[in-house]
Amino acid sequence: xxxxxxxxxxxxxxxxxxxxxxxxxxxxxxxxxxxxxxxxxxxxxxxxxxxxxxxxxxxxxxxxxxxxxxxxxxxxxxxxxxxxxxxxxxxxxxxxxxxxxxxxxxxxxxxxxxxxxxxxxxxxxxxxxxxxxxxxxxxxxxxxxxxxxxxxxxxxxxxxxxxxxxxxxxxxxxxxxxxxxxxxxxxxxxxxxxxxxxxxxxxxxxxxxxxxxxxxxxxxxxxxxxxxxxxxxxxxxxxxx
Ligand code: 6PG
Numbered sequence: 026x027x028x029x030x031x032x033x034x035x036x037x038x039x040x041x042x043x044x045x046x047x048x049x050x051x052x053x054x055x056x057x058x059x060x061x062x063x064x065x066x067x068x069x070x071x072x073x074x075x076x077x078x079x080x081x082x083x084x085x086x087x088x089x090x091x092x093x094x095x096x097x098x099x100x101x102x103x104x105x106x107x108x109x110x111x112x113x114x115x116x117x118x119x120x121x122x123x124x125x126x127x128x129x130x131x132x133x134x135x136x137x138x139x140x141x142x143x144x145x146x147x148x149x150x151x152x153x154x155x156x157x158x159x160x161x162x163x164x165x166x167x168x169x170x171x172x173x174x175x176x177x178x179x180x181x182x183x184x185x186x187x188x189x190x191x192x193x194x195x196x197x198x199x200x201x202x203x204x205x206x207x208x209x210x211x212x213x214x215x216x217x218x219x220x221x222x223x224x225x226x227x228x229x230x231x232x233x234x235x236x237x238x239x240x241x242x243x244x245x246x247x248x249x250x251x252x253x254x255x256x257x258x259x260x261x262x263x264x265x266x
Contacts, residue, residue, distance in 0.1 A: 027230065027253040029260040033218040036256045037070035040216050041080045043252070044071070044159060047212060051158040052085040058158050059149070061092040061202060063171070064107030065163040067216045072114035086119045090149065094160055095172035095190075095201035096129035098138070105197070135189035135198040142187040142200060155186060156249075157210040160202075164217045166225050168239035172201035175238050179203060204243040212250045215241070220258040227262040 030036040044060065051058035062068065074080055097105045108128035116126055127145055131138030146155055162170045172190045173180060179188045179201060186206040190199040207213060217226055229241045230253070236242045245251065255263075 026251070027255060027260065027263065029263075030254065030256050033067075033070065033256050036216065036218055036254055037068075037074055040068070040071040040161070040214065040254055041074040043214060043254070044075065044161075045080050045083045047159045048085055048089055049083070051211075052088045057088045057090060058085065059090045059092065061094045061157050061160045061207075061210075062107065062111050063094050063161040063163045063216065064096070064110060065165075067163050067218050068161060069110060069114050071161075071216065072111050072116075076115045076118035081119060084119060086121045089121050090125045090127070091116065091121060092127045092146070092157070092202075093129045094162060094207070095199055096131055098131040098135045098189075098198040098200065100132050101128055101130055103132075129187075129200055131189070131198065131200040135191070135200055139185075139187040139189045139200045143185060146186055146206075155206055155209050157207075158212065160207050160210045160213045162207075162213060162215045162241075162244065164215055164222055164225060164229065164241050166221050168225050168229060168241055170215070170241040170244060171207070172199035173204060173240040173243065175240060177240070180237060180240055180243065204240075207244055208246045208249070210246050210249045212252065213244055213246045214252040214254055215244075216254050217259045218256040220261065222255075222259040223262045226253075226255065226259050227264075230263055 048058040096107050099105050182203045
């Protein structure tokens, strides 16, 4: 389902409301809420809103468990770190217990970090299906999401839950959750804003299925729900309805 908002601010408010709503539903049903956060620039405002009224007063923060959909393999203090982005904008400002926040630290050894992250997830799900309650994702203008980049070997990963991704340009390794893991989530929400995403959003949603070229097309959660939260600029080329 695609929801188009007038501007990035209203998109961010809708995303904050979605996360808090899903968190309270999950806590009421199962006593905890697990979310995998996206990096990039789009979600920053959502994270800031989650640390401010009304949402800061509504979240069941003591029952929230935070993971990341992907991370750049830089120190967690590096301005490029996705964990630093979320901690500065939100997580350092709400009472989520520190042991419930699981940053992905792959600065030293991406492959080992991916193995360790998968082990953390397996411990968290304790033999049950790895059904994250919510995965937030962004969309790159090349059709990537998380760190699932066009043509990358990880696109064909069918078993592992996390994998290292070696990018030549820029010279920046990453670790990403894999599509099979993301697709087991109860809900996946893409946050897509800005006119630079209009072409790729139309291609991903209405173009031929070509996940090698458009990895975001791999994300088809079943039986989970898939939402696209966009602003008018990003949705400008998406056929109405
Ligand atoms: C990352 C993200 C990445 C991001 C997209 C969109 O680590 O960069 O996980 O997948 O979501 O590149 O980024 P923007 O929101 O900055 O356009």
